[in-house]
Structures are given as C-alpha cells and as structure tokens.
Amino acid sequence: MSFLHPAFLWALPFALVPLIIYYLMRFRSVKVTWGANYVLERALDQLRKKLHLDQIILLALRTLAAALLILAFARPSSTQQNTVVAGSGTHRVLLVDGSYSLLAGESGRTRWDRLRETMRPLIATWPRGEPWSVCLLADKPIWIEGGDPALVLEKLTTSETAVPLARGLAAVQERFPDGNVELYLFADDQATAWEGVTNSAGTYWINPPLSTTANAGLTSARFDADQNLVGHPTRLAVTVRNFSDEPLPAATVELLLDGAFHGRESVPLLPRQERQVTFTVVFDKPGAHSATARLSKDALAFDNTLAAGIEIVDQLAVLVLRDPDRAGKFDSAGEFLQLASRAAAGLTVTIATNQPTRAALAAAHIVVLDGGCRLTPALVSALREYVTAGGALVLAADEQVPAPTWNSLLRNARLLPALLGVVRQEPLNGPAFQSLARSGFALSPLRAFEGDEDGDVTTARFYAWREFGALTDGATVLATFADGRPWVVRQRFGPGSVTLVASGLNGASNNLIVREYFLPLLVRLFADAAAGSLFPRTVATREPIRLRVAAAAGVRSVAFQAENAEPVSVTPQKRGDELWAALAGGWDRSGLCSFLIVRDNQPQRVWIGVQGARVDSDLTPLTPAAKAKLGAIEVADWPQLDEALQASRRGGEWHHWAILALLGLLVGEMLMQRRFL
DSSP states (O other), X not given: OEESSGGGGGGGGGGGHXXXXXXXXXXXXXXXXXXXXXXXXXXXXXXXHHHHHHHHHHHHHHHHHHHHHHHHHHOEEOOOOSSOOTTSOOEEEEEXXXXXXXXXXXXXXXXXXXXXXXXXXXXXXXXXXXXXXXEEESSSEEEEOSSOHHHHHHHOOOBSOOOOHHHHHHHHHHHOTTOOEEEEEEOOOBGGGGTTOOOOTTOEEEOOOOSOOOOEEEEEEEESSSEEETTSOEEEEEEEEEOSSSOEEEEEEEEEETTEEEEEEEEEEOTTOEEEEEEEEOOOSOXXXXXXXXXXXXXOSTTSEEEEEEEEESOEEEEEEOOTXXXXXXXXXXXXXXXXXXXXXXXXXXXXXXXXXXXXXXXXSEEEEOTTSOOOHHHHHHHHXXXXXXXXXXXXXXXXXXXXXXXXXXXXXTOOSEEEEEEEEOOTTSSOOBOBOSOOOTTSTTGGGGSSTTOOGGGOOBSEEEEEEEEOTTOEEEEEBTTSOEEEEEEEETTEEEEEESSOSSSSSBSGGGSTTHHHXXXXXXXXXXXXXXXXXEEETTSOEEEEESOOTTEEEEEEEETTSOOEEEOOEEETTEEEEEETTOOSSOEEEEEEEEESSOEEEEEEEEEOOOTTOOOOBOOHHHHHHHOOEEESSHHHHHHHHHHHTOSOBOHHHHHHHHHHHHHXXXXXXXTTO
C-alpha cells in the first residue's frame, strides 16, 4: 500500500486520544457511600463483565474512527502499477521543444532551466536497462538513443527555429506505431507551437508557468549599405515589434558601436505593432565595424539583441569615361562629379578620355558611363571583365545615350538591369517636369531621403528622363519618380554591380547639382555600388558567409568565430592574387560573428552580423478551452509530475473505502453510546 499524501501519517498517534481520555477519567472517579449502596453493588456485579466488554468496544470504535480519519487525509492506494513497470517493454520518450521561446523567464530560471530540473529526477527513477529515447525538435526531429541519459540531457540546447509540436508528435507515432510508449512532452504553452495538435491524451506535458507573456523583439537591424566613406553619415534602421496583446508604452532601443554605447531611442508600440527606429552614425576610422542594437529587458531576452556589420573605406575612386571630342560642359558628367568631389572627403573623380586600360579600370571603385562616351564592343568587353572581377558600373542614361546601341551591346553582355525606352523631354524651367518620390526606399541605400535629414528630394526637377522597359531578373529598384516609374535600378552580377539611372548626372536637364542633397545622395549611391565587391556584412541565419581578402600576400590563417562559440578554421581559396574565404552553411544563430585574418604584420577582424527570423517570439499562451481539448496531463515541475505518475500507476485508490469505513464506525459508536443511556 502507498499513500498520495504520506505526511498526514505523522498524525496517527493522535488516534490514541480516546484511550488516553478514558483512563484519565477513570482515575478521577469519586465514590459516595449511601444507604442503597449494597443493593446497587450486587446489581452491578451481575453486569460488570458485560459493561466492561461494551466499554472496550466503544473505545475501539473511537480509536479506529480517529485513525481512519487520518488515513483518509493521507489517501491510501494499492502499490500495484497498471501502466508502466520495470521490464514491461514500454519505451519512454522525452519529446523536447528546442525552440528559443523556452528561454523566456528570468535569468537562471528560464523555462528551459526549469524543464531540465524536471528531467533530472525523472530519468533518475528509470530502472537500469529500460528503453528510452529523446526527440529534440530543432530544424527537424533529432532522435537520441543510447548512452547515459543524464549526459544526453546536459547536451540538449535550444535553437532559433523548431519544428511544430504536431510534427514532433507525428514523428513519435511513426517511430512507435504500436503505441507502447510513455511520452513526456517538455514544451511551453505557446499557441503558435501547438497549431495542428488536436489530441495528446495520455501525454505528460511539463509546462513551467510564466509570470508574463508580454514580449517585444528586434526583427531587423540594417545599415543603408554594407559600405560607406569615412566621415560621411550612414543610417542604421532597427525594427522593433510588439508580439503581445498588451500595449508597450516605451520600447527603448540602445545602440552600441564596436561595443561602445552610442545612443538610445524609445518608441511606443500598440499590440502587435512593428515600428522602425533609425540611428545616424558617422565612423571616423576605416575598416570593419559592428553595430549592436539592444532592446530593454522583457519576458524573452533572446530576441532583444541584433548585430549588423559595415565596412568603412577612406577613399572611393570614380572613373568617368568620356570621348576626347566631347569637351562640352554638358557632354559628360565628369566635370560636375569632379566639382562635387571637392566637397566630399574621400571621393576622387578621374576622367578617362581614351579607351581605359585594365589597370585603370582595376584601380577604380566605380566607373561612370553616360552619353559622353561612345559605346564599342571592345569597351563593353572590358567593362564586362571589370564588373565580373567585382567592379561597380554606373550607367547614367541621359538624353544623349543611343538607346538601341546600349540595349544591344550591354544587354548581350548582361550589363543592363533594364531595357532603355524613350526619352521624355520637356522645356527647361517649364511647368512640366518629373520629380522624385519619398517612398520606395525600404530596401535602398537611399532610404535616408524618406525624411528631410539631408534635404527634401521632392524638390528635384527633371526636364528630361528615360523610361525603362522590362527589368532584368534580380534587378532592384532603389528609387522612383513621383509617378512610380523607376529612377535608379541596381543589379548585382556576382561580386560586381551595375546601377542604372534614368537621368543624367551632368546637370543639363535637371537641378540635382544645385540641391543640398546631391552630395549625400551621390556618396550613398556610389558607396552602395562599390559595396558589390564586398560580400554582405549582415546576413540571415544559415545564409552563406563569405569574405574577399584584398591580397593573398602575408596571410597565414583565416578563422571564423561566433559569439559564445569556439573559432572554426577556414581554408581560403586563392583566386588570382586574392583569397576568398567562405562558410558555406552560414551560422545557425543570431549574433555578432567575425572572420579573423592573421597576417605577417598584424591580425585583422571583419565583423559579420547574423540575424534570424523571429518566428518564436510570440508567447501568447493557449486558451484554457484549447488546453482542455488536448487532453494532456499538464504539470509545472517535478513534484507535480511525480504525483501525476503515482496517481496514474496505482492499481486502485482506497480513499473512498476509508471514508465509508469511517462513517460505519461513527454509526456504531453512536449505537454503543445509546446502551449507556
């Protein structure tokens, strides 16, 4: 026999209270002699033996009644198990939700910590040699069998993505079709994770409670471009989302640059709302830099940090191609760009009046081609080689460009993001013109112009512009005119890029050159175009991470390292005079990562920001009605699980029999008392 509440058994000595009272009262009796005492004593002598037996029965009934009352509170049950016993052949399965929503809670007492605290005593109760399995729900169900279950438990980890619980339950059913399984489900009550689960009756569900499910998370942190000039502003856009059904008065985002605090911004968030916070950043040193956005503490700390990387260069070399016989002021954009470069530190503009050599092209970060240069097959071939090697080509399709020639030669060389259409031309300073839109910059390095920080771009006036035909697959519209037509289109060609502008940069038919935003617009456009030679500094989880090392000379080793992880040696591949390093499978968790390049003179670290989709940040729990439909045996910790196991493994509970016996004894005790009246 066993007891569900054995602590009450300590009260069993109190069942002797009726006996103690009886004997105490006997010694307190008082004898009084009176005239008829003799007659009474003779009558009592005849009944003494019978009365003594009645008193013993009455005391026994009272003592047993007190004992049964205590046993009823202790809830006796048989020790025979009717579900799982040693050697029964039943397979124990731990189905563990490995999603990072289990990291919700206070540090050191997250749901994951409390689930592991429940696993340890559970596996300690398993008889040696009994079959068991662990199924961890990560990107796919991962089965772990054999070995020491305690060691297996210590190796379990969470990840940013996990398969739904429905798929995990299906995997268990598929693996054990006979159903001879005792299933323990370690998961939270996150409603999104339980989608598709209709019935889990008989499953022991360990679900530690959470004081609050209000959670906000960072979903994106991106610089306008992967590259910018020293001393020129760049913007970091941080997107924060409220995943709960409660309003958030102030979501505070802090920004760290290279690990040092830079600033903070706060935004209110309505339930389920997503908003963007922007930071303007100026780097004063060239090289690789990192930015880390950090959200104030809430229910889930894992989605409160995102990192992004950027490369800052001290110079952008621009080469403008121009025919020697085109010396007019508005024949080429060369003179206008040289004038702009005088006010932009680090931007140098050179004009090439002859066929550029390979060395001249290789030395340029950006090559500008407009109507001031006659396009030839030889030049197209050289430009194709330049872009393939990682160069940036900017095509300014002004009104002097021969569209059929460009469409033919550049299209055949796959250097044209969109077919050139007709030129729309209006009288200068007339009432008809084309202007720029403030929208459409969400994925563009020009999105800073959504506001007035660098000037109002809607004041631009274009009296001649080019219409585009069909865009090439993979082309991206960076900016549009007010009527929605593309103004700037970019396409990546391997490490290189081609940027197509639907107007000239020579000031002949627009007022860009005299507007205050022309210089920052030009720098951002050129910096983004030249960033094609860099592989992205901010990538998604499991996206290939690659690095182009400028020169192979003096490189001893390359290693990749992620936060809280050991460095991984990477064998770089040599391509010409350069080295390329890659991590083909990328990294599987959000965080700040880096390539460490060890050279003869000094090490160099290149920062990479890895960002995962926040698919597990919504902590909204299942409704009570939904839990009831599941039919699972829900417990919060090991004591509750232990009690549920004992309750389910009893052959029969004797609690009701103890109550009935107690009632019978009380009735008998009342009847015995009536014999003395």
